[in-house]
Amino acid sequence: MRMLRYPAALALTLAVEIPVYAAALRWGWAAPVRRALLGALGVNLATHPLLWWLLVPWTGREAYPLVLVFAELLVCGAEAALLAWWLGRRDPLLAVLAVAANAASVLAGFIFASV
Numbered sequence: 001m002r003m004l005r006y007p008a009a010l011a012l013t014l015a016v017e018i019p020v021y022a023a024a025l026r027w028g029w030a031a032p033v034r035r036a037l038l039g040a041l042g043v044n045l046a047t048h049p050l051l052w053w054l055l056v057p058w059t060g061r062e063a064y065p066l067v068l069v070f071a072e073l074l075v076c077g078a079e080a081a082l083l084a085w086w087l088g089r090r091d092p093l094l095a096v097l098a099v100a101a102n103a104a105s106v107l108a109g110f111i112f113a114s115v
Contacts, residue, residue, distance in 0.1 A: 004109060004112060004113055006052055008112075009048075009052060009109065010044075010048055010049075010052075010073045012048065012105065012108055012109060013044055013048055013105045013109075014041070014044055014114060015108075016101075016104050016105040017040060017044055017102070017104065017105050018037065018040040018041060018044070018103040019040075020044070020100060020104055021036070021039065021101050022036040022037050022039075022040045022042075023036075023089070024097050024100075024101075025039055025040065025083070027054030028093070028097075029087055029089075029091070031087060032033075035086075036073040037086070039082075041087045042078075042082065042086065043078075043079040043082045043083060043086075043098075046078070046079075046082060047078050047079055047082075051071055051072075051075050053072055055068060055071060056109045066069065068106075070114075072106060072113075073103055075098075075102060076095060076098040076099050076102050077095065077098070079098040079101075079102070080094040080095040080097070080098040083097070083098070098110055
């Protein structure tokens with residue numbers, strides 16, 4: 001499997017995760033639309049570049065799947081923490097939201113990379 005180029009990977013991540021985050025933050029946490037969209041964009045811009053550059057050296061290696069899972073779990077924790085800060089409230093369900101959003105974008109990435 002090949003990795004997408006960075007601009008494509010970022011665009012795909014934003015296209016998948018922003019609607020997931022924004023809808024959940026709007027309806028589940030009653031965040032105003034603008035705040036929900038900015039939070040969704042912000043967490044991705046904060047974590048995606050670092051995740052990408054950490055994963056690139058592992059591409060094609062046997063350990064890549066394990067590294068990917070570990071890195072994505074760290075990203076989920078970071079995004080949940082950033083959202084908690086952004087919303088001004090601690091809620092363990094933000095971690096569930098982060099896992100759902102990131103799982104959706106990883107799956108989309110696998111699909112696009114295999115085409």
